[in-house]
Amino acid sequence: MILWRGIRISKKESEILEILYDFRCSTNELLRILIFGHLKSKPKGQKDNISRYTSSLRKKKLIQSESCYPYSRELIFYLTAKGVEFVKEHLNIDPNNKMAGFGREYYGEFDAKTLKPPLKNIEHTMMFLKFVAKNPNQIRHNLYAVKEYEYLRQDAYHSTIEKGKVRPDGEYLSENNRIYSIEIDTGSERTEALISKFNNYRRLFDEYRTKNKPLPWAGILFVCKPSTLTIENDRRIKSIFEAASKGLQSYCWLIPVIIINRTENKVNLKNLLLQQSDIITKLGITIPEKNNFPSSNVQQHTEIQKKEGNDDIDFLTKRFERDAELKKQQEKERILREAEEQQNKHKGFGWGGFYSKGKKL
Known part of the structure; x- marks a missing residue:
C-alpha cells in the first residue's frame, strides 16, 4: 500500500495507473488480461476484481472513463492530471531514452492533456488495445x-x-x-x-x-x-x-x-x-x-x-x-535553377522572388 498525498493506493491500483500511462487508456478486460491473465482463476472473478480497483481509482479522481458505445458496452479508462502526477513520481521517466515506452521500464514525459486518448473513433482505439493485449511488452503508443x-x-x-x-x-x-x-x-x-x-x-x-x-x-x-x-x-x-x-x-x-x-x-x-x-x-x-x-x-x-x-x-x-x-542534391539544384529562370523571366511583371513560409530559398 502506498500513501500518496493522503490517498491510500494499493499495489494493484498503482499497476493499473502505470498501464494507463503506458498505453494511454484501457478497458477492464485489457487490464484483466495484463494483470491476471497468467492465472488459472475464472475470468469473471478476475474482471470483477479489476472493476473494484478502477471504481476505487475513479473515486480518488486518479482516472476517469468514457463509454465505448456503440462499439461495446465497456468503459474505457484514462488518467486524470492527478493520476499523471502520481505516475510521474513513481516511474522512471526518461524522455531521452530511445527505448522508453517499451517493456515498462522507462517512459517518456507526457502531460494529461496530451496523454488523453483520441476517442472519436472508438473502434480504432479498441483495435489498438486488442493488439496491445497480444504484445504488451513490444508496443508503445503513438506519442513516441x-x-x-x-x-x-x-x-x-x-x-x-x-x-x-x-x-x-x-x-x-x-x-x-x-x-x-x-x-x-x-x-x-x-x-x-x-x-x-x-x-x-x-x-x-x-x-x-x-x-x-x-x-x-x-x-x-x-x-x-x-x-x-x-x-x-x-x-x-x-x-x-x-x-x-x-x-x-x-x-x-x-x-x-x-x-x-x-x-x-x-x-x-x-x-x-x-x-x-x-x-x-x-x-x-x-x-x-x-x-x-x-x-x-x-x-x-x-x-x-x-x-x-x-x-x-x-x-x-x-x-x-x-x-x-x-x-x-542534384534534384534540388535543378529545381532552384528553374525557379531562378522563372524569376528572371517575370521580373518585369512584379514578381518579387520565390519564398517559402518564413524561409527564402
Whole structure:
C-alpha cells in the first residue's frame, strides 16, 4: 500500500495507473488480461476484481472513463492530471531514452492533456488495445512515434520548404530489437487517403536518406480486421498494397509493408515483390519502379543479409545513402535553377522572388 498525498493506493491500483500511462487508456478486460491473465482463476472473478480497483481509482479522481458505445458496452479508462502526477513520481521517466515506452521500464514525459486518448473513433482505439493485449511488452503508443521532416514543394512559380509529420498509431519492437511503425486499419480509409499516408512516409524516408540517417522504422505493420478470405480475394489487402506501390514507390522494394489480418500468415508486400509472386498479378497491383536505388540489386542484398544473419533495414540503407544523397542534391539544384529562370523571366511583371513560409530559398 502506498500513501500518496493522503490517498491510500494499493499495489494493484498503482499497476493499473502505470498501464494507463503506458498505453494511454484501457478497458477492464485489457487490464484483466495484463494483470491476471497468467492465472488459472475464472475470468469473471478476475474482471470483477479489476472493476473494484478502477471504481476505487475513479473515486480518488486518479482516472476517469468514457463509454465505448456503440462499439461495446465497456468503459474505457484514462488518467486524470492527478493520476499523471502520481505516475510521474513513481516511474522512471526518461524522455531521452530511445527505448522508453517499451517493456515498462522507462517512459517518456507526457502531460494529461496530451496523454488523453483520441476517442472519436472508438473502434480504432479498441483495435489498438486488442493488439496491445497480444504484445504488451513490444508496443508503445503513438506519442513516441511522431517523426517530423522538411521537404521541397514546388508549383509552376514557387518552390517552398514545407514541414510535415508522420503520425503512426504506435510502434512495435521485434524480438531482434527492430522497431516497426503500427497503422491500425479499420477499413474505413479510401485508397486516396491511404496513398496520401504512404506519400507522407516516402517524404520522411527521403529526408532521412538525404541526411545520411538510418531510417526510423524497419517496416510498416498494418493491423487490420480478421479475414478468412484468400489473399487474392481480399479487397483490403489489394487497397493497401496498391496505395503503397503508388505512395511509397521504390521504397516498396526496401521497406516491408506487412498486413496482419490472419491468425498465422502475415502478408508482406516486399517479399511478394522480391519473390516475383503471382499474387501481385492476381491482385492487379502495379509493380513500383526501383530506380531510386542506383547500382542496387535488392534481391541480392537480401540474400547476403540472410547469409550474414542480419536483415536489419540499416544494412540496406547504408548501401543506398551515398547515391540517394547525391541524387537528391542534384534534384534540388535543378529545381532552384528553374525557379531562378522563372524569376528572371517575370521580373518585369512584379514578381518579387520565390519564398517559402518564413524561409527564402
